[in-house]
Amino acid sequence: MSLFTISVNNEKYQVDVDADTPVLWVLRDHLKLLGTKYGCGIAQCGACTIHADGNAIRSCSFPISSVGEMKLTTIEGLSEAGDHPVQKAWIKFDVSQCGYCQAGQIMNAAALLQRNPSPSEREISQAMNGNICRCGTYTRINKAVMEASKTL
Amino acid sequence: MTIVKTAINRRSFLKVSAAGGTGLLIGFNWLASCSTKPQQSIPKEWFDINAYIKIADNGLVTIYSPNPEIGQNVKTAMPLIIAEELDVDWTNVMVEQADLNTVKYSRQLAGGSQSIRHGWPSLRRAGATARRLLLEVAAKRWQTDINQLSVSNGVIKHSETGKELHYGELVVEAAAIPVPEDVELKSPEKFELIGKGIKNVDGQKIVTGNPLFGLDYNEEGQVIAMIIHPPSFGMTLKSFDASEAEKLPGIHKVFTIDTSLEESDWSATNAFNKLIAVTGSSTWQVMKAKKAVIAEWESTELENDQDHQQLLLEAIEKKEGHVQRQDGNPEDIIKRGDRVIERTYTAPFIAHNPMEPMNFFANVTTEKADLIGPIQTPENLRKLASRFLNLPEEKVNVQMTRMGGGFGRRLYGHFGLEAALISQQLQAPVKLIYSREDDMTQGTYRPAYRVKYTATLDQDNNLSSLQCKAAGIPGSPLFANRFPAGTIDHYKAESLNLGTNISTGAWRAPRSNFMAGAEQSFLDEVAELAGKDPIDFRLNLFDRAINNPVGERNDYDPERYAGVIKLVREKSNWDTPIDGVYRGASAYYCHNSYVAQVVDLVMENDKPVIQKVWCAVDCGIVINNEGAVNQVEGAIIDGIGHAMYAQMNFDNGAPQQNNFHQYRLIRNMEAPREIEVFFVESEIDPTGLGEPGLPPIIGALASALYKATGQRFYDQPFGPKI
Structure with missing residues (x-):
């Protein structure tokens, strides 16, 4: 110790x-x-x-x-009031099903947008490929990341 | 307007202190929003109207969601039904997960896509009854007739005088008057909340990392526990040496527990009953200590993939099965000389792999047990725990946390029982955590399946007979009375059940998750050999079932079935092919709902990519469109992922995949780029939605892959064969 x-x-x-x-x-x-x-x-x-x-x-x-x-x-x-653009986009697209993986997804998306504020659809999908969502919310995740990139 | 008898006569009057009330409010956005309405003050008292509804003196409403939330979004949809009949402003509604309470609620279970279907009448009555009580109080106060009153957003208005009262001003008396025997329910065209898109009630908490899940539930003074189970199915614990492990920092005790039952109980399904429990003060220390425990195992029969495949092959090719249905005589048609088409389909064992591994909190004393965690079957867990702990059921308190997925895995609550037994031995509160490896290698796997279809085409290329022979390790996947039964004069459905010592259980859309893909792939191939469009081919069969069905036990409505096929055909522009887009179509009925799908594949760098999935669904009334679409999208991605990549292999009884580096789940880049879901507009009572979107996609995918590659796919997983 x-x-x-x-x-x-x-x-x-x-x-x-x-x-x-x-x-x-x-x-x-x-x-x-x-x-x-x-x-x-x-x-x-x-x-x-x-x-x-x-x-x-x-x-x-x-x-x-x-x-x-x-x-x-x-x-x-990530944000004081739970209103980081990625969090807001997650709510807008009602991404979560069980929700367990979503904190990891959101943190990964926020880091992506930090280094690449205007990713293409393909870049989003590539960057998010390491985060498994067992419920299968990937299409919503991608829409939410795109939305967040526009509101950053 | 529908009038039904009220079943809710149990009603209690309950005061909740202001402090208790405010404690519930944290995180709800009504406090932060404008404060002009009377509801915006802090509630001082809450009044129970019935088992589901609590209304505060300021008009705020708490609705208890009775069923476990597993990601199927019932925590939003079930309260939504109550709020609809109650006529309240959804922004003034707070939702709480109800604890297990078999006196207040029935069927507190997440399984079989039945929460909404079963809950529909009682949830509506709960809302409508409360509304009626509040109206009666208002009518009495204004000395008028109820017919003179209208309700909107929790405010009752007297049309003549224009006077208004909100629910909070009436609730004290409403909670005390007798419950009416009859209550009016809204007719569907009056629905204001149902059929709209209401966002997940826990959405904001999820995106901000609130501790909602079982793994997040902690109590002061708890001990962390993990289990060690045999490395192979067919092995049991002989002895162990934990002397080194117990010397490690933070480690308390290492001991065994035994969850063996004299009479089998499906909800305790688990191949490993005698387990080593390692306990300590932190998760990481316990994880490390597990590796220092030396265990000896005894072997009985150890099974291999090859054995399983051989057993299935022999069963289908050499054994007589149990004939579950026969119409006419297909063998006569074969002898007649019709063209025979025979194809065999297989699928391996697969694991559930919910993202949140199995876990449970237990605090067991001589007086009572508190069991808190993610469980699809809380009532079964209570019964099991009661038997093992020698406590009466009413002394076993089960609370449901939000679940990080389940897909059937959390129907089998042995992990809750294990936590209870560990707590009982330690006489301390215990948090049991499975590592991912524990979770994946102590599964209740989807059984391994094989099915052979034999069809004949007559001289005019019509389907003249069909035989289906299906086997599973364990349990046949066959549904003898589902389509295409009822559409063919000569039909036979035969089942075989094979044994195993590997623990298996329900996996999202049990049996359908295999049969749909096989059946729909087969029909696609038969249609092709008949020279017919695969959708026309299916619709012709449904015409027969609509106009002149064969047999009387057909377990589907052919008009609704054909309806979703026609809808997806129209929406996907099926009849207008596009160069370079390879398409497959499929339809299936399960969990009382009808789903048809079209998959569009394109080839990129010689690899098939799913460009779009079109999906038509008939699940009766859609409660919450946003959540419903999400469920169907998820089921499609789940189905594609497992058909493409998933398998659990066994070598001498040992699971060959123990974590996500070996067990491949679908990832973002492999998901369809777009999914569009269409619901049939309906006033039929709602049916299942968590599962029915999954089974047909496997058939549509296989057929689209065939169009793209020229190769038929018979054996799951397809991915390694592309």
Whole structure:
């Protein structure tokens, strides 16, 4: 067990955990930030996607010891009032079915639009390809990302 | 106008403190919106009108959604039905998930696409009865007749004087007067909420990461638990050594639990009853400790893919099955010399893989048990837990969280029972979590299937006989009285059931998820050999079933069936082919609903790409269009994904896929670029929608792939063969 100080959603947290603990479980078990989801634990499904310095990462496969000075953002910190353009577009297109994967989808989409504010349909689909939605909301996800890109 | 007897006579008067009331309000947007209406104040008291409806003194309404929410959006649709009959402003409605309560509600179950169909009459009555009570109070107060009153958005108006009262001003008395015996229900043309698009009531909470799901439910002082199950079906635990694991930081105890039942119970289906439980203070520590446990297993019979395929082949080719239906004699037609077409279709075991792995919270004491988590069958879990814990059922409290998918997996609540047994042994609140690997390799898989169709075409290329022989490991997938039964004079349907020690169960649209693809692919091929358009070919069969059906037990309405086929034909411009677009058509009836689909494929870089899926649905009255379209789109993508990529293989009983690097689910780029869904306008009572969109797409996909590649696809998954 070691002490780590990490920045999540612009707040500093100190946690005493094993150095190999994935950020996902630090968020969920220790910080009680439960919006970030466990799906596979091996960076295959994208349910655990968060931002590290604005880039989308898979928190299930990212050990706490690698965080260092990086600023982490989770779904809870994406916007103060839940009104990030991607979140608003998700509501507009009523994307969610079960909703479990959607935090990861939204975080991935927000990171995409950060680096490419006007993606084509194909670029959206390519960028979102790593996030599994078992309910099959992909066509709505793509429409919502396109909509968000227009309202950024 | 429909008049029905009210069934709701149970009614209680309940005061909820202002603090309790405000606690419920967080996150609802009415507080943040304009505050001119009387409803916008903080409610001081809530009054139970009936099991589903609670109205506050300020006019706010809480509607309890009785059934488990699994992503099928009943948490929006069921309250919507109540709100329609209650005549309230939807923006003043708050929805809460009801706990399991068999006294107040019936059929609190997510399965078989039946929530709306079964809930329809009682939900309507609940809303209409409450509305009637409020009207009676208003009429009494103004000393007038109810006929003089009108209701809109929770405000009752006296037409003569123009006086108005909102529900909150009437609710105290309404909660105390006798429930009327008869109540009027709206006629469908008066619906204001039903048939519109209402957004998911949890939508904002989902996109902001609120802790809604089972895995998100935590209590202070809980212990994290995970299980270790045998690596192969056919194995049981012999012994284990946890001495190293228990030395690891954060690890509490490692012990066994046993969920074996003397009498089998389908809701406890699970191949592995004796499990090792590893408990500790954090998930990651427990995950690591699991790897340090050394277990010894005993083997009985270990099954392989080859065995399964051989069993199915022998059953179909060499064994006599159970004849479930026979009309005429197809063998006579074959002997007569009609042209014979015989094709065989197969599908492998597949896993459910909901994105949220199995998990449950349990706090079991000698007095009672609290079981909280994602479960499609809460009532069955209560019964099971009651038996195992030696507690009366009323001491087992089951609460349903939102579920991160289920697709049938969460019908089998052994994980809830496991959590309860672990909690009982530890005498502590326990959060049981399955890893993805645990979830995928301890499944209740869709059975493996094989079906052989034998058809004959007469001299005029009409379908003169059809035989269907189907086998499953375990359970036959056959529905003997569904189409094409009833459309052919000579018809035979035969079933075989094979055993296995692999645990299997209902997977979204059970049996239909295989039969539709096989049957519809076969008809496409028969139509082609008959030189007929595949849609014309099907419609001819339905004409027979409409005008002169064969037999009396046909389990479908041929006019509604033909109706969706005609609708998708029109909408997709089926009769106007486009160069470079390869099309397949399909239709199927299950869960009381009719669905027809057309798949448009294009070739890009020599690979087939699904450009568009057209879909026509007849599910009676559509409750919530937005959610309904979403369900059908999802079912289409789900069906394509599993037909293309999914399989669970077994080697000496061991599942060969344990996570998403090996088990391929459909991803964004493989989904259709566009899906368009059309509903038949109807005033028929609503039927299922969570499942019926899935089965036919497999047939339409296979037929479109044939057009694009020249190759017929008989064996799922298709993807590796392209």
